[in-house]
Amino acid sequence: MCVSAAAGVCSSSVEKKIYVELNETVPCVRLLNATHQIGCQSSMSGDTGVLHVLESESDLDWILSSGPHPPYIVIMETAFFNRSVMMRMKSSSRVAGVAVIVSKTGLADNFSPHTTCPNQNTGVYSASYGSDLANCNVTVWNPLGNGLSYEDFAFPVFALKDENQTQVIRKCYEDHNLRVNGSTPQYPLCAMQLFSHMHAVTDTVTCMRRTDLQNRFSINPEVLCDPLSDFNVWTSTRPLNSSAKGHAANESVVLAATRLDGRSFFWEQAPAAEGTVSGIVTLLAAIQALSPVTQEAPPPRNIFFTFFQGEAFDYIGSSKMVYDMEKNDFVIDLNNVHSMLEIGQVGLRSGQSLWMHSDPVSRKNDSVNEEVLDLMRRMQSAAAGLNVSLGHPLFTQPLPPSSLQRFLRARPIPGLVLADHQTLFNNRYYESMYDDAENLNVTYPPDLNPDEQLVYETDAAKSLAEVATLVARSLYLQAGGEEKSLSNITADPKIVSHVTNTHTRTLGVAVLLLSLLVTYFISSKAELLFSSACETPTTAY
Amino acid sequence: MNLERMPNEEKLSLCRRYYLGGFAFLPFLWLVNVLWFFKEAFLKPAYTEQPQIKSYIKKSAMGLILWVAVLTTWITIFQHFRARWGEVGDYLSFTIPLGTA
Numbered sequence: 023m024c025v026s027a028a029a030g031v032c033s034s035s036v037e038k039k040i041y042v043e044l045n046e047t048v049p050c051v052r053l054l055n056a057t058h059q060i061g062c063q064s065s066m067s068g069d070t071g072v073l074h075v076l077e078s079e080s081d082l083d084w085i086l087s088s089g090p091h092p093p094y095i096v097i098m099e100t101a102f103f104n105r106s107v108m109m110r111m112k113s114s115s116r117v118a119g120v121a122v123i124v125s126k127t128g129l130a131d132n133f134s135p136h137t138t139c140p141n142q143n144t145g146v147y148s149a150s151y152g153s154d155l156a157n158c159n160v161t162v163w164n165p166l167g168n169g170l171s172y173e174d175f176a177f178p179v180f181a182l183k184d185e186n187q188t189q190v191i192r193k194c195y196e197d198h199n200l201r202v203n204g205s206t207p208q209y210p211l212c213a214m215q216l217f218s219h220m221h222a223v224t225d226t227v228t229c230m231r232r233t234d235l236q237n238r239f240s241i242n243p244e245v246l247c248d249p250l251s252d253f254n255v256w257t258s259t260r261p262l263n264s265s266a267k268g269h270a271a272n273e274s275v276v277l278a279a280t281r282l283d284g285r286s287f288f289w290e291q292a293p294a295a296e297g298t299v300s301g302i303v304t305l306l307a308a309i310q311a312l313s314p315v316t317q318e319a320p321p322p323r324n325i326f327f328t329f330f331q332g333e334a335f336d337y338i339g340s341s342k343m344v345y346d347m348e349k350n351d352f353v354i355d356l357n358n359v360h361s362m363l364e365i366g367q368v369g370l371r372s373g374q375s376l377w378m379h380s381d382p383v384s385r386k387n388d389s390v391n392e393e394v395l396d397l398m399r400r401m402q403s404a405a406a407g408l409n410v411s412l413g414h415p416l417f418t419q420p421l422p423p424s425s426l427q428r429f430l431r432a433r434p435i436p437g438l439v440l441a442d443h444q445t446l447f448n449n450r451y452y453e454s455m456y457d458d459a460e461n462l463n464v465t466y467p468p469d470l471n472p473d474e475q476l477v478y479e480t481d482a483a484k485s486l487a488e489v490a491t492l493v494a495r496s497l498y499l500q501a502g503g504e505e506k507s508l509s510n511i512t513a514d515p516k517i518v519s520h521v522t523n524t525h526t527r528t529l530g531v532a533v534l535l536l537s538l539l540v541t542y543f544i545s546s547k548a549e550l551l552f553s554s555a556c557e558t559p560t561t562a563y
Numbered sequence: 564m565n566l567e568r569m570p571n572e573e574k575l576s577l578c579r580r581y582y583l584g585g586f587a588f589l590p591f592l593w594l595v596n597v598l599w600f601f602k603e604a605f606l607k608p609a610y611t612e613q614p615q616i617k618s619y620i621k622k623s624a625m626g627l628i629l630w631v632a633v634l635t636t637w638i639t640i641f642q643h644f645r646a647r648w649g650e651v652g653d654y655l656s657f658t659i660p661l662g663t664a
Contacts, residue, residue: 066662221661224646231653244661 041215044191046184047121048288050175052220054229054247055336059222060171064119064178068217071095071118073195076102086114090206093118095214097182097191101128105168112175119178119216123188124455132450135170135287138162139423140453144336146427147420152383155420161445163422164452171287171453178216181288181455222247254339255282256328257309259316259501268350270358275326276500277362277437278493279340279425280305281333286455293458296449299525300369300462300486302329306521307490307513312498315510321503323360330425334453340425344432356429361397361500362437364426368489369462369482370448374411376489377444381421384434393436397500401438404495404508409488415444422447440493464522476523483519490518566603574603575612582619590630593623 052061071093074085082102085094093116098107103122111117139158147156154160182188194212201207221244222229229247236243262270280301284294293299309327316325332338346352347359368376378398385391398414405412421427424439442448451457464482466475490513498511566574578600585593597620604617645652646664653659 063662219662223662223664228649228653231650232659235653235659246661 042190044182044184044187046182046187048181048183048291049218050179050181050287051218051289052222053335054222054224054226056226058174059224060174061220062175062177062179062218063220064216064218066219068215068219069093069095069118069178070213070215073097073191073199073212073214075099075192075195076107082107082110084201086110086116089116091209091211092116095119095121095216097195097214098122099128100125101130103133104130105170108170108173108175111177112173117177119180119214121180121182121191121214121216124181124183125185126456126460129456132166133454133456134164134167134450134452136164136167136285136453137169137172138164138167140164140167140334141336141423141427144341144428145421145423146381146430147383151431152381152420155383155418161419161422163445163447165446166450167452171285178218179287180216180218181291221245250332250335250338252283252331252339254328254330254343256326258327259312259325260320262324262326262353264353267352269355270353273324273354273358274322274360275324275354275358276360276497277326277328277429277435278305278308278365278497279328279330279362280365281425282329282331282339283334284457285334285453286457288455291455292453293455294453295458295462295464295525296367296369297452297457299522300367301365303518303521303525304365304368304486304490304493305329307487307518308494308497310517311491311494311511311513315498315503315507319503319507321498321501323501325497325501326354333425337425337428340428344428348432356433356435359429359433359435361393362426362429362435363397363493363497363500364424364437364439365489365493366422366424366439366441367447367449368440368442369486371410371442371485371489372448374409375442375444376410376412376492377441378412378414379419379421379424379439379441380414380437381426381430382418383420384430384436385417387434390434390436394438397436397438397496400499401492401496403505404499405492408492409485410492412492413444419445440489459523462522477516477520478523479515479519480522483522484515486522487513487515487518566599571610571612574600575615578603578616578619582623585623585626590627593627593630596620596623597627 050062052059052063054060072089072091072095074081074089074094075097076082076085077099085096095118096111098120100123108120111120140163142157146152149156182191191214198210198212199207226247233243233246236246258275262273281298282302284292284298286292305327312325328343330337330339330343332342333340343352344356347355366379378401380394380398385394398412402412421430421439422441422443426435426437426439429435429437449457449461451461462482464480466478466480470478491511494511494513495508498508499505564577569577578596581592581596581599585596600616600620604613604620607613641655645656648655
């Protein structure tokens with residue numbers, strides 16, 4: 023087995039004889055928050071191990087106990103990428119790394135590496151607010167979640183996306199590493215080196231401190247981690263002076279919000295079709311549907327549309343906006359907010375139903391309850407004539423994980439979260455790389471070319487257009503507009519399909535935000551190298 | 564410098580200089596002192612200056628052992644506990660390894 027450390031790009035011809043470089047690979051990176059680290063780490067010069075393809079239980083025993091050439095690099099079929107296998111590998115010292123073959127064949131009917139109760143510690147429900155509702159005591163939102171994204175692995179985990187190279191790997195394995203009739207394979211063996219060394223360690227506090235020390239005292243400062251930072255996007259039907267900060271006089275605003283980000287176990291592999299794109303597309307189509315009528319017959323209240331980035335990581339975007347509002351550092355403040363409508367996951371409706379989730383604790387206050395009931399009534403009347411039947415879950419059910427929770431932490435704002443699920447998520451691939459267009463049931467007739475597909479009105483697009491129309495009409499009514507203008511507000515399915523198709527193909531991850539509320543850090547630099555059997559016995563044993 | 568060719572007074576003064584120099588946080592001077600003058604102090608036939616050289620060597624050896632003990636203890640503690648000390652550990656370090664705690 024060749025154990026020569028190869029760095030960066032294979033430059034020398036000797037390296038090319040030893041290693042086959044794999045492209046189309048995605049690592050799992052390390053992430054930090056204020057107290058912990060999650061994700062995967064490799065050694066500084068990469069982790070090398072003998073290849074073994076995990077296809078059955080006996081392979082697992084071979085890797086973990088009986089194989090004679092540890093450590094092993096495990097090539098895993100999709101079906102085996104689950105919690106029990108990964109946790110057994112985590113506790114074993116014989117596993118040097120894992121490479122997961124990404125394919126839909128053999129995929130279980132659900133896979134969510136996220137936790138069962140997303141953002142449970144940073145929502146509104148805590149020991150002091152709805153304590154019996156906290157920690158998903160009443161409703162577990164993502165029961166199919168296996169929590170893999172939040173584990174700390176000491177070995178690298180990569181996703182192999184190129185089918186051809188996977189075949190090459192298999193061939194090498196079958197030629198050299200396969201057990202024949204119970205006999206153990208002998209050297210030379212096929213091996214693999216995974217390189218994804220992460221600089222970030224321990225937690226954000228440590229990382230920031232060490233970055234500071236590097237910048238102050240080192241001649242050549244090392245980059246230890248990058249903050250997760252990006253921007254929220256907001257707009258409004260009536261223009262707001264963006265340079266005027268603090269309370270906006272005479273402004274009563276209806277907030278329409280959705281999230282802009284997604285994540286998965288691997289870096290930047292988060293299509294988030296049902297989890298995020300459905301909401302973005304709906305809100306964008308609603309904005310587009312509202313634009314003519316807000317010019318001709320503007321409603322008394324302003325409608326403020328906002329797309330929050332970073333919600334997967336303890337609500338980075340929405341908490342930042344609330345923080346800015348509280349510190350009078352934003353165009354409006356919390357006193358300007360009249361009510362809030364959030365678009366959650368709306369792509370997988372069963373039948374025609376759509377659910378309006380509300381917060382039972384704030385509704386114990388009569389005035390807030392009145393406002394919420396008004397909002398629900400307006401939504402019901404907006405749904406007239408549409409292919410949507412609105413429902414409300416049990417009064418005692420808490421809000422699903424949503425940006426509204428961060429607003430409720432600051433002020434008891436009347437608000438609703440619109441979702442296609444009554445209790446647990448309909449999304450069986452929540453925050454995973456499999457939450458793609460197929461998960462949204464976006465299907466085209468077989469004879470279309472990509473350009474035609476881009477503008478084809480799929481059923482999913484039509485369904486989202488219905489929801490967008492509902493949202494637009496509800497917002498118009500909530501902003502004080504009149505019923506008679508409602509029929510002019512319709513979302514165009516063509517726009518919806520165009521945006522959906524584009525988004526589900528190009529939406530990546532990257533959850534980032536403006537400085538102040540930095541909570542997570544990542545570090546990258548990852549390559550994957552693959553070494554084949556050496557003919558000469560001048561190998562390091 | 565060849566000790567064979569030096570008169571005894573010069574040997575004594577050299578030994579004394581190394582002994583005194585070691586107090587300036589220079590334990591290696593004591594190490595050199597012990598190694599260099601060991602033969603002179605203990606294995607050569609007696610001469611007038613020898614008892615003094617012997618005492619210097621013994622004191623240098625004691626100082627050296629003390630330094631080695633302190634340094635070894637400190638280095639072991641630091642290497643083992645630096646990660647656990649968090650902030651203090653980072654401020655005490657000159658270079659901090661990347662990727663591990």
